[in-house]
Amino acid sequence: MVSDIKSTRNAVVTGTAGIALAVARRLVSDGFFVILCGNDPEQNAAARSSLGDQHAQVVELDVSDADAVERFAADLGHRLDGLDALVNCAAIQPYGTIETTTPADWQKVVGINLTGYYLMSHFLYPLLKSRGNASVVNFASVQGHLNQNNVLGYATTKGAIHAFTRAMAVDCAKDGVRVNSVSPGSIRTPLLEFAARSLTPEGGNLEDTIKEFGKSHSIGRVGTTEEVAALVSYLVGPESGFCIGGDFPIDGGLRAKLNV
Template sequence: MSQRLAGKVAVVTGGGRGIGLGITQRFLEEGARVAIVQRNAPDGSLLNEQAVFVQADLSSSADCAKAVDTTYSHFGSLDILVNNAGIMFEKTIEEMSEADWDQMMAINLKAPFLLTKRAMPFLRHRHRGSIINIGSIEGIGSNPGHPAYSASKAGIHGFTAAVAVDHGRDGVRCNAIAPGWINSDLSEEYINSLPDSARMRRELLAMHPVGRLGEPRDVGNLAVWLASDESSFVTGQVYVIDGGRTKKLPLPVS
């Protein structure tokens, strides 16, 4: 069976952990060469001739440009950009400072703009570029205390559509993935920190019609398809991947 991303080069921001790691691993399995762009070095076992680490502070416009340029210089091409890195905190509007808001937008919304802007000439070059933005179901709805996060992810969804409209003529497609609950080290730490973690796990499972929680590889599988030539007629779309969570209407519980 042929590898669907053979010969392609990808940038994956935050590609060394969580959802980003799931995407990186699937890209590597499908034959892509990957630049993992993030602040801290990933597990060394990930790195080889096929995968390199590019250190970058994504709140810095200079670092965003450097990350793209370094990838192109190292591999000699660029076909795929995955804007995955992001932050999240829980504060209502009244609790949030202006600096909090600016930080969320800088990482979750401005960095994808800067990376996309820098990458566009390279993606256009072979007339088959694919940009994949990681949004969220919270770009469609919201959990309590997430006004900045929800705004940033809704912005990513809108940004995705606009880039698709403007750059389809250049052979560059742009789509978004909106994950629901995806298991990760951070989500495990959060659940384990709760007074009744067992109840939380039961309630989380009950929210998902498929009967399980998401895994990073689930997102990676979809990202592979969006990055591949199999999806060449797909652009401007937001793909919800949440095990049916947002389609299940809640019933009152006594």
């Protein structure tokens, strides 16, 4: 349930940790009221205490649950006369190949990383459209362009987000709803730490693994959530008015570098 909102500019952000939390912080400082949605009670509570309740609200929501997303959008519709920004950020990164990814694993990653973006965009679209000037930012990944081994489901969903973004963008431009994606390289978040932990040998050091991740980027380090939030701030702001259907890399030169 979303409580009364009095701000003139409102944004919905999915996910309540990592990049989503930094985006929420940045949008609050840009003057938005931000509604964060997440399905992890501990992360939700931490986000609530870090953001306070003056300019942000954290709502329990599983973005892959169609009925719950529809109810959330209807509830928001009673409280807002329009939505200025939707940032689809919530995702999971399971590991697996074509041999090891089970049908249940596949359904889960597609359900959150792809269907979740569709459900949020579909059910919130009337609120976005009613503004006549709104912005959707979809989090893809460098792994939607080229990928590591053992990320079949994740890479598939991230590549699909590029196409989803383009397709949505060309339809929605006439309604004044701009849609773009961002494709980060390695950004230090709980998701990156999870990935690094699984690649750190027994007795090894997590920080060393993260430093190794950084070396494959031209800049020689992983990125920060604040750097990504600044790009989102631009994409939801008025200065990006001519950006439609684009994919914006933020990867420290990872894709520009030939690792040979």
